[in-house]
Amino acid sequence: MRKILYRDIVEATAKACIEANIIASSDLIEAYQRAITKEVDELSGRIMHDLYENAKLAKSHHLPICQDTGTAVIFLEIGQNVLIDGGFLMDAFQEGVADGYQKGYLRKSIVSHPLTRKNTGNNTPAVIHVDIVAEDVFKVTVAPKGGGSENMSRLKMLTPSEGLEGFKEFVFETIRLAGPNPCPPIVVGACLGGNFESCALQAKKNLLRPIGQRHSDPELSILEEKWLEEINALHIGPQGFGGKTTAFDVHLEFLPCHIASMPAAVNLNCHVSRHQQFEL
Amino acid sequence: MEVIHLQTPLKQEDVKGLRAGDYLLISGIMYTARDSAHRRMIEALDNHRPLPIPLPGSIIYYAGPAPAPPGKPIGSIGPTTSYRMDSYAPRLIEEGLSMMIGKGSRNKLVQQAMIDHEAVYCAAWGGAGALLAGCVKNAKCIAYEELGPEAIYELEVENFPVMVVNDTIGQDAYELMGGQQ
Numbered sequence: 530m531r532k533i534l535y536r537d538i539v540e541a542t543a544k545a546c547i548e549a550n551i552i553a554s555s556d557l558i559e560a561y562q563r564a565i566t567k568e569v570d571e572l573s574g575r576i577m578h579d580l581y582e583n584a585k586l587a588k589s590h591h592l593p594i595c596q597d598t599g600t601a602v603i604f605l606e607i608g609q610n611v612l613i614d615g616g617f618l619m620d621a622f623q624e625g626v627a628d629g630y631q632k633g634y635l636r637k638s639i640v641s642h643p644l645t646r647k648n649t650g651n652n653t654p655a656v657i658h659v660d661i662v663a664e665d666v667f668k669v670t671v672a673p674k675g676g677g678s679e680n681m682s683r684l685k686m687l688t689p690s691e692g693l694e695g696f697k698e699f700v701f702e703t704i705r706l707a708g709p710n711p712c713p714p715i716v717v718g719a720c721l722g723g724n725f726e727s728c729a730l731q732a733k734k735n736l737l738r739p740i741g742q743r744h745s746d747p748e749l750s751i752l753e754e755k756w757l758e759e760i761n762a763l764h765i766g767p768q769g770f771g772g773k774t775t776a777f778d779v780h781l782e783f784l785p786c787h788i789a790s791m792p793a794a795v796n797l798n799c800h801v802s803r804h805q806q807f808e809l
Numbered sequence: 810m811e812v813i814h815l816q817t818p819l820k821q822e823d824v825k826g827l828r829a830g831d832y833l834l835i836s837g838i839m840y841t842a843r844d845s846a847h848r849r850m851i852e853a854l855d856n857h858r859p860l861p862i863p864l865p866g867s868i869i870y871y872a873g874p875a876p877a878p879p880g881k882p883i884g885s886i887g888p889t890t891s892y893r894m895d896s897y898a899p900r901l902i903e904e905g906l907s908m909m910i911g912k913g914s915r916n917k918l919v920q921q922a923m924i925d926h927e928a929v930y931c932a933a934w935g936g937a938g939a940l941l942a943g944c945v946k947n948a949k950c951i952a953y954e955e956l957g958p959e960a961i962y963e964l965e966v967e968n969f970p971v972m973v974v975n976d977t978i979g980q981d982a983y984e985l986m987g988g989q990q
């Protein structure tokens with residue numbers, strides 16, 4: 530049995546919220562740099578240059594990369610032998626998010642009710658996903674998710690006869706409909722299979738993979754490369770004003786599913802693709 | 810890239826001369842407002858109550874800033890997606906609003922209102938909030954403070970960069986340049 534202190538979780542979560550929102554990860558920085566070399570047109574080149582400058586400025590001036598510091602989405606992998614000492618695990622994450630958003634001058638973007646829409650004032654509740662794993666792992670990813678790109682995400686219950694073509698059509702239609710709204714260059718997380726909720730969750734989890742990292746399954750890896758090329762040929766471009774970089778990357782996954790079903794989910798992320806990991 | 814410098818309050822002839830794809834640097838005053846602030850302004854108009862901001866010659870910036878850290882006038886402040894304000898915008902344009910700044914496409918009703926009443930819609934780079942914060946010299950909350958990031962802020966800006974998306978003759982920069990539709 531391994532003990533982890535409640536306070537340590539609170540502190541690490543707060544820190545991860547701040548860092549995720551202020552410091553662009555190295556894969557994102559490299560994606561900006563690659564796009565700058567590709568965007569030879571004056572306007573798309575300028576936009577990519579500005580977005581890269583923005584990320585550098587955010588770090589040096591200690592400001593959020595984007596003012597929409599998102600819903601705090603937390604992915605926890607916890608070993609079955611781990612014991613939390615000093616409080617309830619889920620409270621620790623909520624307290625950490627509240628602390629981090631307050632101390633980091635991050636925007637509080639959560640309302641307590643979808644209709645009355647009163648701001649909760651500390652960006653809680655966070656959305657927390659838990660995977661129980663073997664041994665004594667305690668691994669957390671904090672992935673703030675902006676509203677603009679989340680609003681352009683879609684799920685559809687396809688029928689098995691629609692096949693890979695149906696999946697592809699749905700993914701591309703989602704990207705075309707989104708156009709400039711999700712702040713391109715985007716990152717695409719898409720899943721085929723699972724059920725209604727596992728499909729959507731997997732699409733979101735795909736966004737956690739570093740930009741440029743291909744799927745370990747060669748079939749999916751080839752598909753990702755091909756689709757990325759075709760998405761970039763849509764010419765939506767940086768911020769929707771045309772150009773070669775509509776997406777930084779595409780991450781795909783297939784899941785087992787019911788004999789009657791073939792759900793498809795596309796979770797779009799903006800160029801401010803944020804995730805920060807810690808282990809205790 | 811050719812640059813057009815604009816100073817607020819905007820003059821009608823300045824607005825009329827702008828074309829989709831023009832790159833502007835704006836100096837002067839702009840007002841932030843997003844979903845909830847728009848709803849309240851429309852309610853005020855319906856009830857013949859005064860608005861917290863003047864509309865003719867004015868710019869509304871669809872944005873909800875991050876809180877100002879110590880020593881800075883404002884936190885990161887990039888645009889939010891504009892289509893959510895589409896149901897409110899025609900009314901404000903009719904009342905004289907000259908420019909909106911946000912990101913993403915507008916619907917046909919908003920585009921028609923811009924043609925009919927000579928207003929324009931511009932985009933700022935989405936997700937460039939830290940960069941754009943550098944153009945804000947002063948900021949004060951002037952209405953609906955209880956809405957937090959959705960309150961109306963009066964921003965004093967210098968050389969705030971935007972691109973004209975919809976002009977007064979019905980052109981759309983996303984369609985002209987971005988492979989849309």
Ligand code: SF4
Pocket residue numbers: 595596597598599674675676677678679710711712799800801887888889935936937
């Ligand atoms: S979609 Fe992303 S980059 Fe655009 S405003 Fe929202 S969080 Fe920021």
